[in-house]
Amino acid sequence: ANAWDGPISLSVVVPSDNFNAAINEAKAKVSNDSNKDLRKGLKDPFKIFEKLSAHFIYRNVNGCMGGISTTIGRQYDRLYPINVARNVARLLYAVMKLIVKKIKISLMPRTRRSLYDAYKRGDAIEFHGKYVNGAHSIPGLKDWFERNVTNPSLSTILSYKRHNWEPQFVALSTIPFHDENFPYSIRDNTELRWEMCRLNYTFQLVDDLFMVHPGIKTKVGKLEKLKKIARRSFHYALQQFNRRMDMCCQQTKSICPRFQA
Template sequence: MSGGKHMRLRYYTSMEEVTMVRVWREFLDLIPSYSENLPIFRDISHSMQQCGIRLNKQEVRRRINSYRNKYLVFPLAIFEVEESSPVPHDKTELQEFLRTGKAIPFHKRVCASCHGVPKSKEWMSANETDELSVFHIGKRTGYYVHWEPIYIGTHADPHYDERLSWEGKSDKMPQGYALCVLDYEFHILDNAFLVHKPGIKVLKKDNRRAMLSGKTNQLIRKIIYPELKIMYGMRRGCAI
């Protein structure tokens, strides 16, 4: 990549985010082999502090006891900001952006139900804290039956189907369906979120994407969905 403009771009797949993912994977790896000895919590807490986040150790201890024999992932609330706006550094700044209209929930003007997080209004109004805890436990059912969450998980969770793409839309629907059928819990974090740049997206006509979307829907309906039913079965209230 060349050119000064490109070199000045900030990439938010940063070391802090990589550390965050590793920390939670390390945390999740504790679930099947829980021990009363908790040296790993000191390591996790230290890693979180490097990112400016403190982990609530008592909360983690309590939840590890309850996580045994459960499937779960940690979805993140997603927002998009105006093209001329900087990326908010924390939840407090994000709340100000939301109040002034500089930020909105991701794809609110395109497909609000696709990325709407359970208890999102309560999440957005809750004050920021200096610890990272679970704000709410949701499911991909009811109003959220077509939710396409972006989450922190492990390699043991159902994988993203590489036959699909963002351009063709609905690319995370099969993965979401598998999570629903397996009765996954979605543990929404209170002070963690993602921001999409550049600009706030609005619905507009795109013939190329419409064509790709049609092909994607056909692939899902005729091939991927039958495969998922064989792999994971079916559950009432789950949809692709």
């Protein structure tokens, strides 16, 4: 809210059991006028409510066909439907540019020089550098830091050669939606980059534009248990994804990496 003047679309996934109470609680948290974190630093604290739209999502406990959930079904219900949430947020906002990243802004570096200073001190690292090493690495980062800021350019093309690379990017809202077959959290966000590669999109490093995420994540924690539950769904999703890509974009198969977990 402090750094983005456009609309903000928020998806909130609430539990299916007693969802009315869950929705009311979530609505109270979103709209609470005393929420200092939400409005911190804004000249007009209530302006946030003019550009924020919140969308609440829950799963029908009886399923689409009205059947009774099985033990396996309930187990899969533990998985957060992250791509459904992403797509709902994208569908219900009105702006042509999209930032594909969850952003929380505080007092952070605002210039490339101050970011480089923080990077050299170890106060800033590549996103998830200690959590999923290499997944968000930026080729030519040192050159980018030291580039002449008076002559900015868009000349650096980044080839998509690694299946686990998940670059953060800004794009038009006409890019594909997330594939909702992919479960949280096995390549649920990476798959969008895979599809963009197969559709022959180009990733380009932009001069003097960056995002900063506060905090450094270091532990996987409970995600490992969720990944075990999700693995079967992932293999199905990957199979369907590859089949769909081969039908639409056979000509790009050789220029993209082999997609895998």
